[in-house]
Amino acid sequence: MLAIRIPRRKAVALATAAVLAGLAAPAATATPATATATKTVTTTTASYDPAYYDAAAGKTGTALKSALHTIISDQTKLSYSAVWEALKVTDQDPNNSNNVILLYSGISRSKSLNGGDVGDWNREHVWAKSHGDFGTSTGPGTDLHHLRPEDVQVNSIRGNKDFDNGGGSFTNSGGSLTDSNSFEPRDAVKGDVARMILYMAVRYEGTDGWPDLEPNDSVTNGTNPYHGRLSVLKQWHQEDPPSTFERNRNDVIHDSYQHNRNPFIDHPEWVESIW
16 A cells, blocks of 8 residues: 655644544454464555655665664663653553553553552563663663563563463463463564564664664573564564554654654564565
8 A cells, every 4th residue: 555645743643533532452362363364464554754764765685674773773762760651651541541551461451550569560571671681771671662561470471581382371361371481472462572573673783882682583592682483473473463553652652752663563564575
């Protein structure tokens, strides 16, 4: 579909109006496998100024990855404490403005229950912060494009595991699964997880004092600056295209916080072009 140029102010208004109209929240349980099997990745009509990606036009492979790195590295950085309030906006439940949607469990939980106790939600690093040892310092440790609200206990269960298919259920899983060395998110956010991991791999290339983060096909990465499994993440990206919730979140991060975008939400076809 051809991209339509929409002025930024109008784009923000459209995104806000969509939220107020009551977009469907991500499902609290796994989407049936038969439903995801029919999904295909397509380029959607832009809700941002397409000129943002002018420097990437016509490029593929490593040249495209390099161009996107330059584009999205122009960003405003948040402190780790500021992430709390930002997540209350980026992940607001479209059906209940007092709540946020938890990533892996799909639960809608009060914004006020952010913290570290049982029943609270905290800040989940989708690219596990130990994979590259960047902690919570300003930079990759505070980048909203891979930080999401999650139940404290579910966050602990995920830990720093790589992503892969398989495993067993657990309390408040919402359809997510885990085993000894990997974690599988619920079907409704598999693509979200993949695009967050691939964003991090493009944004952090080892040129600004942080590790060069890269995806690979392993589930035993430990503290290395790698995250897997790439083959599975690509499959999830294909089966679970960007949702309205995910696109709106990208707009809010760009317009109100970091002023950069996740290119794989805007241009899903670029995943295959680079990897």
